[in-house]
Amino acid sequence: MAIDFNAMPPSTWADNLAKNSLGNLQNALDSQNKASKARSDALNQLQKALQDYKSSLTTLSGKKSLMAMSASATPDGAATVSAKGNAQAGNYSVFVEQLASAQQLLMGDLAGAAAKAGDKLTIKLAGGDSFTVPLDGADKDGDGKLTPGELALAINRADGNAGKVNAMVLNSNGSSQLVLSAGKSGEKNAISLDLSQVADAGLKAGLSAPKELSKAQDAVAWLGGKTAGVRLQQGSNTFDNIEGVSFTVNKLSKDGDPPLQLAISRSDSDTTANVQSFVDAYNKIYKAIADLSQPGSSGKPGAAFADDSSVRALKGQLNAILRQSYDGITLGQLGISASRDGTLTLDSKKLGDALKAAPDALDRYFNATGQNGALKQSSDYLDKWLNYSNGLIKQRRDSGDREQKDLGRRQDALQQQYQQLYQRYLAQFTQLQNMQDQMKQTLGMLNFN
Structure with missing residues (x-):
């Protein structure tokens, strides 16, 4: 059968033959690239799934206790409470005798104040x-003078202050005065000034006799009733004396009025929600790993990690950790079954029964002694x-990067082979086309019809 080399240009003949010659090599390389990309994509999915699970664990660990409590205070507005x-x-019955307050001092006339070389002001707190x-x-x-604004700036910026004392300027009736406020309430934060290193008479006079606008005062509360209960005194209005309970008092109690009442109770719904969030987080990571390591079946190829023993071991180890007993408590005792x-399933009724019998069961299992649950x-x-520097994800990603570079080099080498074959075939087909054209011309000259 005669071949018409004019049916296609020489470049097309050369391209087809060069690609056909390297077709098997290119197909094999394409398959390897496809598999490498699939593993890289799967590794990204695995990393995100592990990070999401770890974030969930961190959130639960931050709660300190999965057992949730509800707290309320009456009368309304008298206090806020959490448990x-x-x-x-x-x-709990509380009588609030005194609220804590921070001291505030109004300095005297500073119109004639100045600073001499070496002048220093020392501010002390009672504590x-x-x-x-x-x-x-x-x-x-x-200008040779010290204004209240300049003094306030110097005090606020002084090394060692860090908010212990806040200085401000009060503008009233056409004059400016310096005001010092303790950064915290309570008697230990009462302010005093040491002027022994202040030489300027005007400055010393203005700072010597401040007016107290607000007193440095502790909060005083009685747990169980005034005088008959336990007296609590501290610099803050927030009390943490009752284990696990924090309450902030807002109003004084009056003799004869009902005392402040704090009600603390177990919140079964919130506790169940905490445990369910753990179950959901585990099921999510378990399913993600299972999907990424799913073996092939019925002629369908397996997932990217179907033959990866390390990923299968990951799933098994996460499961094994939960199967252990922590401080004598197991998942099954908490109403969680596989x-x-x-995947895990939570029986909220069984969980509630377990916590009635042992209120600390959740913390014993999830946190255990020394937070090692x-x-x-x-x-x-x-x-x-997940370790950024030497974790298994990092090692696998580095290995994948090396594989991609190797595949890239092989693709470059294959492209060079293609160019060599293409140029050779192009020269040959160009020559054949020219010969065919010459033969046609010769035959045309010999055609006497």
Whole structure:
């Protein structure tokens, strides 16, 4: 059969033959690239799934206790109260005798104040803290005087202050006065001034006799009733004396009025929600790993990690950690059971019964002694995969990058082979086309018809 080399240009003949010659090599390389990309995509999915699970564990660990408590205070507005999982249910009566307040001092006339070389102001708190305010550079405008604003700036910026004392300027009736406020309430934060290193008479006079606008005062409350109960005194209006309970008083109690009542009770719905969030997080990671390692069946190819023993071991180890007993408590005792597909199911009624019998069961299992329960054990194992510098995800990603570079080099080499074959075939077909054209011309000259 005659071949018409004019049917296609030589470049097309050369391209087809060159690609056909390297077709098997290119197909094999394409398959390897496809498999490599699938593994890379699967690794990204695995990393995200592990990070999501770890974030869920971190959130639960941050609760300190999965046992949720509800707390309320009456009368309304008298106090705010919260309770942690280690709080004991009950009702507490509180009489608020005194509210804590922060001291505030109004300085005297500073119109004639100035700063001399070496002048220093030392501010002390009754609890023992103190800091020094150098005054040499306080005169910012260089007019030889120290204004209340310049003094406030020097005090607020002084090393060692860090909010212990806040200085401000009060403008009233055409004059400006310096006001010092303690950063915290309570008697230990009462302010005093050491003027022994202040030489300027005008400055010393203005700071010597401040007017107290607000007193440094502790909060005083009686747990169980005024005078007959337990007296609590501290610098803050927030009390943490009852284990697991924190309450902030807002109003004074009056003799004859009903005392402040704090009601602490177990919140079964919130506790169940905490445990269910753990179950959901585990089921999500378990299903993600199962999908990524699903073996092939019925002629369908397996997932990217179908033959990966390390990924299968990951799923098994996460499961094994939860199967352990922590401080004598198991998942089953908390009403959590495993389904046939490996996911977990929570029986809220069984959980409630378990917590009635042992209110600390959740914390014993999930946190255990020294915070070394199921949450920490799971989180520590995840770090072996997620560690940024040497985790298994990092190692696999580095290996995948090396594989991609090798495939890239092989593709470049194959492209060079293609170019060589293409140029050779192009020259040959160009020559054949020219010969065919010459033969046609010769035959045309010999055709006497």
